[in-house]
Amino acid sequence: MRSIGIVGGGLLGMDLAARLTRQGHRVTILEGAARSGGLAAPARIGAYTWDRFYHVVLQSDSYLRALLDELGLELHWKPTRTGFYLDGRLLPLSTTLDFLRFPALGPVDKARLGATILHASRIREWRPLEAITAREWLTRWSGPQGWERLWRPLLRAKLGDNAEVASAAFIWAIIARMYGARRTGRKQETFGYVDGGYASILRRFDEHLGRLGVETVYGARATEVRSIGTRVLVSTTVGAREFDDVVLTIPCSRIAEVCPQLSEAERARLRGVRYQGITCAALLLEQPLAECYITNIADADVPFTAVIEMTALVDRAAFGGNTLVYLPKYLTQDDPFWSKTDAEIEAEWLGALERMFPRFRRSQVKVFQVSRVREMLAVTTLNYSATLLPPSATSADGVYVVNSAQIANGTLNVNETLTLAARKAAELEPLLRGTRSAARTAAGAA
16 A cells, blocks of 8 residues: 555545545645635635635536535536626527527628537547637637627636637637537536535535545645655645655646756746636625626626626525625736735726626625635647646656646536546556656656
């Protein structure tokens, strides 16, 4: 039995720990925060606990649904609606009829858009899409009007200014996931959630890991990871631990920072990964806004990139009859928006909500709180797999990388995270049992 240290206790680290434990290893998770979950961790929103950032379950999320079944958690399903804010107007965009009436596109553009989605749903070999930007590919298939009026706002809602540099593989992954969700949901947007949100999921997952024998150490932010002989020493803010092998699930820039034995080429590759950040406000309101789960925003004068009305999905009774809304803004690392205070964001964003929703008044706001994450999503830029995607093995013996930057043909969501954990656990199984040099060679070539 080998001892394995996992640096990072988000859902990726947690699921990886469960899988490596089943392979016969003794696993310890070292988590810098005071609790598990990472980006899925909950927050206190007024008197209620719910997700810090918005999450939803799709019927096509097979790995996530399998985990929830394993944890004995029930999913509640509900049809939802989608809106679009365009030229100062709120427009429905959920049904075929809504699409046919959508004023931003003419009949030819709508036909091209449908052909784009159908074509994307049939693509199985995605790697050629890494050689072209999303903008170029979508313009080619949907036309200039389709790009400007529909796709660009949708990409901006997910990537902010990075929408211009993302490869076509990124948008393909989104289309494929949503198309799969509609197919399994009988052509209707049907999303799911668990009572209590991810607070319930993570609590049950922590208990499950405890029963498997996984040890979790909280408040243990890694400061250095160093290979010493046949062991790996992990120094943390609460002391040092030694393991036979260590798996790093933290962002690429942090790996470059805490692993002094990496080569310069490895550091350059890790630091070259372009990360997307997010500033997200969670609002508790007395009244609903539009009762669409998501309203995509096309107008550039709106300071956030979408409106997610969580209580269009989750029963408002869970929040004392109030409405829970998320307002995300996705940011590049050098965006000056990072310097804004919570008070500045609140004043600016509530003003925008009043313009968008005539019945909304800021006096209806019971809670407005802001969360920020600088390195949330690795953007799959041109030729990402060949030039930037981190290999599993490093030049430091016994030190491996499994992080979300290795999701090259998908977008960051919980199901993709669990899919990555399953794939990497299978890849690491023979490597962890082999010799150090063989493991490094095999994983580096994977």
